[in-house]
Amino acid sequence: MAAGFGTQANALLRKNLTFQKRNVKANIRLVAFPIVLCLLILALQIVFDKLVNNNDDNKCGCICVRRNGDECVEERCGIEYSNLDQAVFCPIPNPPEWPPLLQIPAPEYRAVRNDFMTFTDLPSESCRINGSCPAIFLLTGNNHSFGEILGENMLPNTFSINPSNLMGSLASNVAGSESKPGTSQFLDSAFFSDLPIYSVQSRCASNSTISAPVQLSSINITQEIRCLQGLNLWRTSSSEINDEIYKGYIKGNSEEEINEIIAAYDFLNSDPNKFNVSIWYNSTYKNDTGDSAIGLVQVPRSVNLVSNAYLRTLLGPSAQMLFEFVKEMPKTETQLRVDLSSIIGTLFFTWVVLQLFPVVLTALVYEKQQKLRIMMKMHGLGDGPYWMISYAYFFVISAAYMLCFVIFGSVIGLRFFTLNSYSIQFVFYFIYINLQISLAFLLAVLFSNVKTAAVVGYICIFGTGLLGSFLFQLFVQDQSFPRGWIIVMELYPGFSLYRGLYEFGQYSFRGHYMGIDGMRWADLADSRNGMREILIIMLIEWVVVLAIAYYIDKIVSSGSAKGPMFFLQNFKKKPHSSTQRPALGRQGSKVFVEIDKPDVVQEREKVEQLLLEPSTSYAVIVDNLRKIYPGRDGNPEKLAVKGLSLALPSGECFGMLGPNGAGKTSFIGMMIGITKPTSGAAFVQGFDIQTEMDTIYTSIGVCPQEDLLWENLTGREHLLFYGRLKNLKGSALKQAVEESLKSVNLFHGGVADKKAGKYSGGMKRRLSVAISLIGDPKVVYMDEPSTGLDPASRNNLWTVVKRAKQGRAIILTTHSMEEAEALCDRLGIFVDGSLQCIGNPKELRARYGGSYVFTMTTSADHEAEVESMIKHLSPSATKIYQISGTQKFELPKHEVRIADVFQAVEDAKHRFTVFAWGLADTTLEDVFIKVARSAQAFNDLS
Template sequence: RVNLDPAEMVSATGGRNGNRTRTRGRGRALARFCRQHHALLLKNLAFQRRNWKTNAAIAAFPVLLCALLVAIQAVVDRELDRPPFRCGCEGGHCGIQHSTPIQAMSCEVPAPPRWPALVQVPVVPAFVHGRPARCSNASCAAPVSVLLTGLNRGLSQSLGRGLFPDLSPSDYFLMPKTMNSSSSLDHLSRVVPGSRTLPAHELFVEPGLVPNETLYVIQSKCSWQKRNVSGNSDGGMPLQLDMECVQGLPLWCASSSVINRRLFNGYKRANKRRRSNEFLAGYDFLDTSKGLFHVYILYNSSFSRDNGHHSMTVLRVARLVNMASTAYLKQVLPGVNAEMRLEFLKEMPKAAIKMKLDLTTLLDALFFTWTVQLLLPVILTYLVYEKQQNLRLMMKMHGLKDGPYWLISYSYFLSLSGAYVTFFAVFGSLIGLDIFRLNSYVIQFLFFFIYINLQIVLAFLLASFFSSVKTASVISYIYVFGSGLLGEALLKLFIEDTTFPRPWLVIMELVPGFSLYRGVYELSEYAAAGSYMGKPGMQWGDLNDPINGMKDVLILTSIEWILLLLVAYFLDHRPAWHPIFLFGILSTKHSSPSYRANPRSRRVFADMAKDDVFLEHKVVKRLLKEMDTRNMIICHNLKKVYRGNNRNPDKLAVRGLSLALHKGQCFGMLGPNGAGKSSFINMMIGLVAPTCGTAYIHGMDLRKDMNEIYANIGVCPQHDLLWETLTGREHLQFYGRMKNLSGAALVKAVEESLKSVNLFHCGFGDKSVSKYSGGMKRRLSVAIALIGNPKVVYMDEPSTGLDTISRNDLWNVIKRAKKECTIILTSNECPSYFSAL
């Protein structure tokens, strides 16, 4: 790096000893708040008008999502109305007797059929708990086990042997091969029938008795193997069954805990093979005696739940109870033909129900949470884009206050978010989404209004921590989808758990995504309940319900909205130059505090041996002593040091620069890249803080009065800071209004600025900047710097990218402009170009 030395400065026209004039007043009056508000509003309206396709797409996005939901729902409904799911029909007759277990759900059942009570027969290997299967035939079913325990071991084991009543071979072969409903129920009620088919949640059709299924008869000894039986069920459903004998083995356990452990281990082993539990059931006869029947029946339904069945599906427990009751009667009443018959199970009647899959219920709160939160990345990337491209800084250097910027930006985002949510709610209501249609619209409006405000404030807050649009976009999308998934997988469990501490739930809802999920969850729950019961959803009176979290969400999000607004505004205005500021380390551009504390860094290294440097330093000291800083630019010992990272040495960019300029001078700074020219300009326009020293612009201190300085300067930065969708004329109109121009004066200033930089002819001034060449953008940046007759103009390499003719025209523009202001420019070109100035 070549350090910029005061001796390298070249001043043209006016000289160092030119007449210094004094004027009263500190400078141009600042544009009022309303004027700045008006200028920014018109600029944003022009910007949004040229981006109307993007804005329309954002506002219509929820409508498109709802339309997609409707289309998918129509396809699903049409498929569910097809024969695989519709109540079965055969030979012109329709009904449950012609239906599969899936089709039976949609059938009308005025008189439900009577189904025999079955047990769930496990599938076990040929060796059961160390005992070989007592069936040499490979096609014979392996035995099943029943676990027993009780205080009276003898009685318990005796009852265990009586669980499986035997039929003699003669009784078996006397069974008719063709069975009707009455005969099948009578014969099957005297044995223990079972099936390896998992039961349905409702018994409109018994899956274990559909045609071509195997019906197992569990006995203590199997003297027969298989038999084919056909017939009709009570509901008229045809039966075509293979009956097969399975041996039942009672096994003694020391205690009920041993039974629990064996059932659990048997479930784990069976689950690996994708089978049902290895054990039929467990019986704990407790204190059962001749005069007291007391039994616990243990079974495992986990495998049913893992295979998509409802967690409350009863794995055919009714027959297990009947087995113990019958065995006890025969034990306590020997020689008496006493039995407890269980002939059938029967469901309640039901009407025909068209099978329907409600996608909105299936997606539930997660879908709506994601949809509303998708605006956050849009707002955040817009704010970070202006920050990354230094567009906001450019506006601030031309006098824009933070108040109008926040007001206009916030109003735009609120309008966009309001349109987004309104379209979502209105269209959702039109297509019949219960979450919008049934709940109170006032509650919905209040909830979504508060949340979109909170979301906008959150975007402003997050924008303070990002300087890259890509990074902000990625992080925001991770937050959106992550908070939604965590809400569905974690927060929902805590909401439904009534024992979970409510204060902890409120703390979790401090995350805006979780509070949105909780509110949408409550709306969806009330809508589902209202749809099921034919009543309206959430109303104002429901907010006082202790289990309703909507009231907490409304209060929490309102408070959080106000608090985060203050924090976001504070972070946006954090003094980047203050070394002990709490959040200073989070700023992407901050000064080097170590140089403030190091006295050695305050030393001036200017080469006083050079006469011009010595004289200029002397003039500056005299002017400061006389307090003659008005109508002049005075730099006093300006120094900038960039702290080295990763043990690299510090870089001295500007060392002890002292300079005094007055109106009418054009001061050129020459030097190669890295000489410190841009560092000096950046300090003068407030982009970076000087390590030490200061400057006075028309009596205003660089350290204290930057807001007033901005109203009196024009800046042409090294890189063009322009909105690609705006035209050159719209740029000049905006910055002209920021300089307090209006009406005919503004129109005249814009026309003259376009003509001065050759953008008026051929209509270039009314074309969007995205169609400009690099040289045209550079000329527009120069015109922006000069509009409004600023008192001081800074130009950082204004001739970059210009051809010879355009460069000469540029110098002519600067020559005319310097009569009314002071111009400081930098260049790495030949000094001969300054001769004309």
């Protein structure tokens, strides 16, 4: 009885668990990678905390107001004791007020007339030598005269500073600074640097620099105030201004190539009844490398400047829209808390999770490369149990790996794990590892070599991480990048993984910095959170990829490609057993056989008769089976098997003889489902090989030409696995395994429990034979089973095969005539894809070996006398060999008597010296050579 689904699943599960137990070192290396990586991040975090997070510059400034020796017993902290970096961490219930400033270009960068900027109204380059270059404002508009008036009213004509009310004076005037703006205005960097504050005016007196105290709350500083001439220059159009700004932008290290302006204004269609203006502003001095959110851009003062100019034009010079100050929002004390796992974890953890992909992929490709999958299938393992157990096996490994990863990361305190909701992490990792396993099953079809699959897998790991970090993440962060394209990119599973880990990192970083929780389920409703969309994408992809992978596997898994609509065959009504089947019927067209092969014709007629019977005891029936390999690379098509017909009853061993390339392996390949027949039909136990191979696999055994074994499993474990696939259980399984090991001489000396990878070639061959016979298969295919065996092992194997013939049919290929004669009840000689003769060894010798072979060795002088003697004995004798006095002749049996030969030799000994002689009957090897030569000669002529 065939093994059921549960039995097959149990067999494969036990095999996988045993195989996994043999790979403890590999598993330790696999789990060690994320553990080492987490420890490395932890070490970096400890160092970073010491050097950065806990550094005095990254917390509110303090001073010691009372000491006891070297020990400070009282200290005061606050913004008044802090520098620019420390101020952002202090508690500031009442932020200081700072005057709004223009962003002034540094003296060496202010716009001048040079080779690439030829406007004559620009100042000469000589002003850069003494730092007297004015700050340039560019103006344009539809109404030139009105625009000129606005420009004249923008800047004050006098430099009036009240030292007792410096901040009010700066607010009333037009102040600016060339310092880089900070990330906050708790302490304005312009007042805490060596650079002066500028009062921008239409003209400056000769001595226009003063120093004045500045007091804000408890902050006391002395600030240098310097007058700076602002120069308004008119341009004919906005495009001219745009071009001038573009040409003056920073291009490199050469200061001569930089021409910066303060601001530019296009008054458009402004007039006394309407105010409409576009403003260009200078963002060169942002305190960062390009992200405008990091450095404050000093734009408000530029807007206020032109607004006041419009008011003065309408209402007179006393009109003013006072822009007194800017200040930050109040805040409590904060602390610099940068979590490295949240920053670098996205890239590193992407590599950690993706590491599972080549592990699964190479395991699947290994079974394909070693043909272990088809070997299991040929011994009865169905696709359902294989997929269920293999998928569950890889899932458990992946889940255990991810569980160790998350638990270890949480135990050592990586906030990437501890701050984000574990339930979201569970769902995310659960869906992704399932998608990853499904993808590995799908892509395994594309590879036939483990090394190639491993290389491609690891390239995908590092390529995905690097592309995600340096390309995909930039698109995610760019709010102007179309969201639709982000979703398209996330269809690639690696980017889905990266996006999910990126979201975890962002939420854990923000949560740690602000002292709040990381990602929670409610956060998935946020439109800026991409977690919900990738969970949906990965879930859909998992289902789709898994279905496609299973569908493709069903088509190609057996090696003989099924049709794309193979699943429709499940709706056909199948008989329950071979004894209840209707007549099998002919398949294909009849092929006529030459009249000089009556044994082949007789075999074909027997097949035709058996096909008409409603039931039969014959184990194998082959009807007009053909295999044609299509031509490739300019080579013609190859006819490997030419209309073979064969009937094989139970209890018979049929031997297939033939030269290399005769088609023997192609025939067995079709019979075991590796290749698909071109035409014709074959039935095993009454089941059709083209439509019912899954049923046939439950009742056959196969010993392939190559030893298809798991190197890490022992001989006993191989037999236990295949025995379970044959529905052996309990004591029957144990007894069958022991008997099989004993029969092939692998039981004693601990050989049975030795890994197959350490077996010699002969031991592997014997194990392959034992596998093919375990479980009482009804049909056994053995492709050159004794190859590589020593004489003693070969004779022992022959004994095993002879015993195995009872109640089963065996098809055996061999190049050993001795083996064929010892084991086979019938023989068939294959030449160029066709069956040339069939019969038992005695019949073949009688039919094709009707001659004696006479050999005599004399001196070279007597060769002619020996040839004359043979012609006298048999006029039809043929010389087949001659060298250095040794001659060999074929003597037709009907022309000679053995006694006459002996008498002729005795007479010859009296006339000349005979060194050696012999008379032999035709051997099976002679028959094989004769049939092969005659068939090849006939094919060459035709």
